[in-house]
Amino acid sequence: MSAPTSERGSTSGGRSTTRRWNAPLLAGAVMVAAVVLLGLVSLVWTAHDPLVTDPLHRLQGPSAVHWLGTDGLGRDAASMLIAGTxxxxxxxxxxxxxxxxxxxxxxxxxxxxxxxxxxxxxxxxxxxxxxxxxxxxxxxxxxxxxxxxxxxxxxxxxxxxxxxxxxxxxxxxxxxxxxxxxxxxxxxxxxxxxxxxxxxxxxxxxxxxxxxxxxxxxxxxxxxxxxxxxxxxxxxxxxxxxxxxxxxxxx
CATH class of the missing domain: 1.10.3720.10 (MetI-like)
Structure with a gap:
């Protein structure tokens, strides 16, 4: 007699957990938090100065030095993306x-x-x-x-x-x-x-x-x-x- 009761309780608990943790809402909150965190981090640190140009290394692809490559003026794209937040x-x-x-x-x-x-x-x-x-x-x-x-x-x-x-x-x-x-x-x-x-x-x-x-x-x-x-x-x-x-x- 106790087993069905336990099963119902478990099911009810699972449903309450599902209601409590809304997956789309949680995913959206994580993405927003990540963007806000990037903005805060950019105040104190970026891999490169986003304003410094380097014409000799313009339009380069992603590398260990420039994670997202460089733009038309040789600026680090990753640093600009972070600072642009x-x-x-x-x-x-x-x-x-x-x-x-x-x-x-x-x-x-x-x-x-x-x-x-x-x-x-x-x-x-x-x-x-x-x-x-x-x-x-x-x-x-x-x-x-x-x-x-x-x-x-x-x-x-x-x-x-x-x-x-x-x-x-x-x-x-x-x-x-x-x-x-x-x-x-x-x-x-x-x-x-x-x-x-x-x-x-x-x-x-x-x-x-x-x-x-x-x-x-x-x-x-x-x-x-x-x-x-x-x-x-x-x-x-x-x-x-x-x-x-x-x-x-x-x-």
């Missing part, structure tokens, strides 16, 4: 922070003033900003102010903010209908207390998801801008710039 990670992080700073307060304000003209005006303005893709906004700013890392950060952060506004507004509307929020209002609690004490803790999970997606999109957008020559200017290593430089040698 810093820029997209920094751009992604700052862009997400800008989106959070802009999107969360506006989203909460739009939800709390939904019955008046202010909430409607905020959302219509949000629609106008969202109509312009973040990448297009970054290209326009780069054309006006010149290519720079900070221009890419600001443009991508502003361009992604409308998504945070909508997510925050939707989550806030759900929280405002809860009984404990109504009780807090009846007790005389103001909007600021409600936002900090009740809204932010309950929309935190959706904001984390939105920030994760925004970070990934910002990294890709920075690479695209650098590839077009509108992102991080040389000689700072950048993944997009590396692709642009290598394109001339593809055949």
């Amino acid at each position: 810093r820029v997209p990670l920094l751009v992604g992080l700052v862009a997400v922070l800008i989106s959070l700073v802009l999107g969360v307060p506006f989203g909460i304000a739009a939800a709390m003033t939904r019955q008046g003209g202010a909430g409607l005006l905020l959302m219509r303005w949000n629609d106008v900003v969202q109509a312009f893709p973040a990448l297009l906004l970054a290209i326009v700013l780069a054309a006006v102010r010149g290519p720079s890392t900070w221009t890419a950060m600001v443009a991508l952060g502003i361009g992604a903010a409308p998504g945070f506004v909508r997510v925050t507004r939707a989550g806030t509307l759900q929280v405002l209908s809860r009984e404990y929020v109504l009780a807090a209002r009846a007790a005389g609690r103001g909007p600021l207390y409600t936002a900090v004490r009740h809204v932010l803790p309950n929309v935190r999970s959706v904001l984390i998801v939105q920030a994760s997606v925004g970070f990934a999109l910002a990294v890709l957008a920075e690479a695209a801008l650098s590839y077009l020559g509108l992102g991080t200017p040389p000689p700072t290593p950048s993944w997009g710039r590396m692709l642009q430089d290598a394109q001339a040698f593809l055949y």
Whole structure:
């Protein structure tokens, strides 16, 4: 009688373990951690100086000295790849922070003033900003102010903010209908207390998801801008710039 019970317990334990360890999520976390680790390591160590050129050893294949070969100027490709991790990670992080700073307060304000003209005006303005893709906004700013890392950060952060506004507004509307929020209002609690004490803790999970997606999109957008020559200017290593430089040698 005890054997079937043990078997069921074992099966249940295996299922719980499967639920607890999500394989795709774990694989993604490992890859992200590896990229972040490369960025941190590049701050203190690279096999070669990624900015030093060596025309006598240009376009060489992988070797014990140059693990991924050299580029058209003789720079070590592996060192440039590792050092180039810093820029997209920094751009992604700052862009997400800008989106959070802009999107969360506006989203909460739009939800709390939904019955008046202010909430409607905020959302219509949000629609106008969202109509312009973040990448297009970054290209326009780069054309006006010149290519720079900070221009890419600001443009991508502003361009992604409308998504945070909508997510925050939707989550806030759900929280405002809860009984404990109504009780807090009846007790005389103001909007600021409600936002900090009740809204932010309950929309935190959706904001984390939105920030994760925004970070990934910002990294890709920075690479695209650098590839077009509108992102991080040389000689700072950048993944997009590396692709642009290598394109001339593809055949």
